[in-house]
Amino acid sequence: MITKRPRRKRRDRSLRSLDPSHFISEPGLAITSVQHQVDGLRINFASNVTWNGSDVPGAFRADTSDGPMDGCINVLATGSNWITVEFNGSVSLGAKWMVDGPMAGITPAIAWPQSGSVTA
Numbered sequence: 001m002i003t004k005r006p007r008r009k010r011r012d013r014s015l016r017s018l019d020p021s022h023f024i025s026e027p028g029l030a031i032t033s034v035q036h037q038v039d040g041l042r043i044n045f046a047s048n049v050t051w052n053g054s055d056v057p058g059a060f061r062a063d064t065s066d067g068p069m070d071g072c073i074n075v076l077a078t079g080s081n082w083i084t085v086e087f088n089g090s091v092s093l094g095a096k097w098m099v100d101g102p103m104a105g106i107t108p109a110i111a112w113p114q115s116g117s118v119t120a
Contacts, residue, residue: 028111034062034097036118040076040086041097045110051078055105057085062097062118064089069098075105093118 030046041062051057058071066089074086083106098115 028109030111031099031114031116034116034118036091036093036120037084040084041072041091041118042082042084044082046081047108048080049078049083049110050107051075051083052105052107057083057103057106057110059101059103059112060085060097060099062087062091063095064091069096091118093120 029049031043032046033044035042035044043060056072056074058073061069061071064070064087066087070087070089072085072087075083076086077084095118096115097118099110099112101112103110103112
């Protein structure tokens, strides 16, 4: 009796889980730091930015008291190279943050994906 050797199954690459770090974004500005503020988080950019005054950059997410990686809900203030954003829950020092898509309303484009930790 002739038996066949077991064949090793090959998985198609499309079936692998997708990691956001594998996505390539358009070139854009880097976030240099994210600082804890009394009323939200101050996001500092590598160069000057403007906010259009209406869109919420919800692709900026952070770990909050409401749960992991919640999107911001409002822009509270802006400066030449920073914005302060608000969340439903509180954000602690050391909390993780990430940008997982284009930040709506911010010009020029912000590079993504980016991630880090909230500092003082």
